[in-house]
Amino acid sequence: MRLINRKKVVVIALMMAVTFGSIAFTSPSSDHPPFKNLKVYAKDIKYDSLDHLMDYYKVALNVKCRYCHAGSQANPKKLDMASDANPIKDVTRKMILMTNEMNEKYIHTINHPATDSTAVQVVTCNTCHRGKAKPEDVVVK
Numbered sequence: 001m002r003l004i005n006r007k008k009v010v011v012i013a014l015m016m017a018v019t020f021g022s023i024a025f026t027s028p029s030s031d032h033p034p035f036k037n038l039k040v041y042a043k044d045i046k047y048d049s050l051d052h053l054m055d056y057y058k059v060a061l062n063v064k065c066r067y068c069h070a071g072s073q074a075n076p077k078k079l080d081m082a083s084d085a086n087p088i089k090d091v092t093r094k095m096i097l098m099t100n101e102m103n104e105k106y107i108h109t110i111n112h113p114a115t116d117s118t119a120v121q122v123v124t125c126n127t128c129h130r131g132k133a134k135p136e137d138v139v140v141k
Contacts, residue, residue: 036082040093057092060125061133068092099123 032047041050058064070085072078084090102123110121128135 037084040096057125060131061129062131063133067133095125099125 035043035045035050038045041053054065057068061067065079068086068089069079069081070083070089072080072083107121107123130136
């Protein structure tokens with residue numbers, strides 16, 4: 001892997017580690033109503049933390065909010081963030097859980113002696129998606 005790509009992966013991995021680590025110790029903003037229908041993240045996640053994660057997904061997959069979130073029935077120009085009407089939202093939840101499980105059960109148990117000791121080895125959305133909504137097929141030789 002080229003040095004520049006390795007640096008990008010390390011930076012993204014560190015961002016994800018800090019973000020997921022901070023989520024466990026956050027509470028909702030007092031100026032924001034409680035979230036509805038959270039199934040992957042803590043019910044008391046801060047608005048800013050969840051917003052940061054959603055921004056990360058938009059960049060990692062090169063999509064807009066409407067890719068996962070359904071339009072409001074009352075006003076189709078607005079989004080109903082709590083709605084499960086868009087099936088992609090459930091796929092996204094499963095991908096988040098899969099990524100977390102891979103990191104917790106497998107990636108963190110591997111000794112990476114050839115890498116810089118300060119580097120954090122993790123799987124992120126970008127590992128497979130690389131800025132695309134659907135990852136390209138990978139051919140293993």
